[in-house]
Amino acid sequence: MKSKIVNLLRSTFVLFINFFENRELKIPQILSLGIVLALFGYAFRYFTFSVSVLDWDEITYFIMGKGILLGKIPYVDLWDIKPIGIYLIHAISLLVLPYHTEVLRWTSFLHLLGLAMVVSSFVKNQSWIQRLFCGTLVLYFFSRLSSGLSANSEIYFLFYEWLGISFFFRKNSISISFFLLGIAFLIKYIIFFDVVFLGLYALWKRSESTSFLRICLEMSTFVIPIGTSILIYYFLGHSQEFFDALLTVSSKHQTNETIGFPFGTLISLFWPLFFLGFVTLLSDRKFTSYKIVLVALTLTALLGASYTGYYFQHYFLALVPPLAILATPARKVSWQLSIFALFLVLYSWNSVSNRWKKDLSHIPDHSRIIAENIQKLGGGTVFVASGVHATYIFLNQLSPTEYVQPVNYIDPLFSKNFDVDVKKVFREIKGVDFIQWCHQTQLEKADQDLTLNQDFVHPLQILVKENYPKKETPLAGCDIYYK
Incomplete structure (x- = not known):
């Protein structure tokens, strides 16, 4: 078995060299x-x-x-x-x-x-x-x-x-x-x-x-x-x-x-x-x-x-x-x-x-900072409602909803073109421990921002108000809502 592996590596090396070599x-x-x-x-x-x-x-x-x-x-x-x-x-x-x-x-x-x-x-x-x-x-x-x-x-x-x-x-x-x-x-x-x-x-x-x-x-x-x-x-x-x-x-x-x-x-x-x-x-x-x-x-x-x-x-x-x-x-x-x-x-x-x-030195590492804040609060599953979704990676998890990229449900054009099922999104995020909102418009005022998908924003505001207290982060424009 060892000789076969050696021969395979040798053949691969020869193929690589022959590919680039010329006279x-x-x-x-x-x-x-x-x-x-x-x-x-x-x-x-x-x-x-x-x-x-x-x-x-x-x-x-x-x-x-x-x-x-x-x-x-x-x-x-x-x-x-x-x-x-x-x-x-x-x-x-x-x-x-x-x-x-x-x-x-x-x-x-x-x-x-x-x-x-x-x-x-x-x-x-x-x-x-x-x-x-x-x-x-x-x-x-x-x-x-x-x-x-x-x-x-x-x-x-x-x-x-x-x-x-x-x-x-x-x-x-x-x-x-x-x-x-x-x-x-x-x-x-x-x-x-x-x-x-x-x-x-x-x-x-x-x-x-x-x-x-x-x-x-x-x-x-x-x-x-x-x-x-x-x-x-x-x-x-x-x-x-x-x-x-x-x-x-x-x-x-x-x-x-x-x-x-x-x-x-x-x-x-x-x-x-x-x-x-x-x-x-x-x-x-x-x-x-x-x-x-x-x-x-x-x-x-x-x-x-x-x-x-x-x-x-x-x-x-x-x-x-x-x-x-x-x-x-x-x-x-x-x-x-x-x-x-x-x-x-x-x-x-x-x-x-x-x-x-x-x-790059002036851009805060949003996802890393949010993930660290979530871990300080005891950890748990997060739903990225807005902002960079690398938070999932730092917490070693996948997106709780099938729509991995937040723009798919927060942007009205994307949501319309892709026929995003907003009701399904809320069924899938039921029970998550944290909700991330990073946007220039605060979630509490998001219903006034017509650049956002209001079919998603309205039920999110209700969900947060009823179940998730707000936890501010060191980042301007980034908030965590947790149970």
């Missing part, structure tokens, strides 16, 4: 590249590891992942509309790691490091310093944005997507490529446009000896991950809930106001990548099919990030990998340019990181 870089250079990128990546993100919450969604993914391990069925026992893949990622990590917010930082960091390594492998037949530059660009631009510092689904799906794309350009690897793309799709649906483009490209580039049918069969591995999920829900008897969450509800949840496309924001965020990419393309003067594909993937990523009408900043992180590859100067342009650009990136990071450290 320019050998094993020592690849390992050193990974180490240096890991050091850069950690330097870009270390100050976030002790921060409990950088984004609401990351907490929802984590709680859903823990729920899976405890036998809860996503979309049935615990509810949110995100694809099941992101919940499974955290469920797998929680098999061996503790139910703690710091685990979010480590799993996202490792996936981002993997993404940087994969993207750097696209810099074909280039020197070590140019691969380092490409990987550093990925790490930098993910860490430059607040949504990139958090454990957003982009970090996870982009790793599997670009791993799949890298196999796409390898001989006889279409099946592996589209299977990995299927995993990425199961984490974030916006890669649909990338997959369509790659499928059409594969059909167009097929050799005369390869039949149309064979290429289609090889690409059919894409449906294995999502098909497996559908089959599991079918045999559990919950296929309707699966499709309601992922298709019907998602189609309802559209913005009800016109929002202009954020050209200015995109330019301010990514102008160094656009500029370097433009300079590199001009200096190389060789617009190969490979570069055309990268430009096309930039455009499909832009389409995927914007087609919903919700221009969330983290959607546009999908632009970083192809732009980082295009922005890496070709060897004949001179490796000194890569070193100079790398120096500018690291120099600019000093001001960016100082701003983040200053901002």
Whole structure:
């Protein structure tokens, strides 16, 4: 048994090395590249590891992942509309790691490091310093944005997507490529446009000896991950809930106001990548099919990030990998340019990181403080009626109601679009020991705030008034109500 494990580890190591190795870089250079990128990546993100919450969604993914391990069925026992893949990622990590917010930082960091390594492998037949530059660009631009510092689904799906794309350009690897793309799709649906483009490209580039049918069969591995999920829900008897969450509800949840496309924001965020990419393309003067594909993937990523009408900043992180590859100067342009650009990136990071450290130092760790107050009062189950729901994690529990994220029942738009059953919420929270309310409007006056879902607020006010005395916390705008 021991020899089999050793052989498996050896085979995995060889596969890993062969994946990144080319005639320019050998094993020592690849390992050193990974180490240096890991050091850069950690330097870009270390100050976030002790921060409990950088984004609401990351907490929802984590709680859903823990729920899976405890036998809860996503979309049935615990509810949110995100694809099941992101919940499974955290469920797998929680098999061996503790139910703690710091685990979010480590799993996202490792996936981002993997993404940087994969993207750097696209810099074909280039020197070590140019691969380092490409990987550093990925790490930098993910860490430059607040949504990139958090454990957003982009970090996870982009790793599997670009791993799949890298196999796409390898001989006889279409099946592996589209299977990995299927995993990425199961984490974030916006890669649909990338997959369509790659499928059409594969059909167009097929050799005369390869039949149309064979290429289609090889690409059919894409449906294995999502098909497996559908089959599991079918045999559990919950296929309707699966499709309601992922298709019907998602189609309802559209913005009800016109929002202009954020050209200015995109330019301010990514102008160094656009500029370097433009300079590199001009200096190389060789617009190969490979570069055309990268430009096309930039455009499909832009389409995927914007087609919903919700221009969330983290959607546009999908632009970083192809732009980082295009922005890496070709060897004949001179490796000194890569070193100079790398120096500018690291120099600019000093001001960016100082701003983040200053901002984060002024944000109270709401959930941790509330959890500590609850534990001082003897502990018990909590219901997060408003505010950050990481309180559940610190108290080592799941949400007592199936609607994990508070915005689903407190926001009138979300509650309407998702047909939230408020009566069911109150049945599920019956008997909880504590109720958390963190909002700029006090709960006692919440019936006067029309931005809140009054169908939820009114019965909550009655419940609290009759059963839960108020306990103020050291946090302004945060109160605990307890029996």
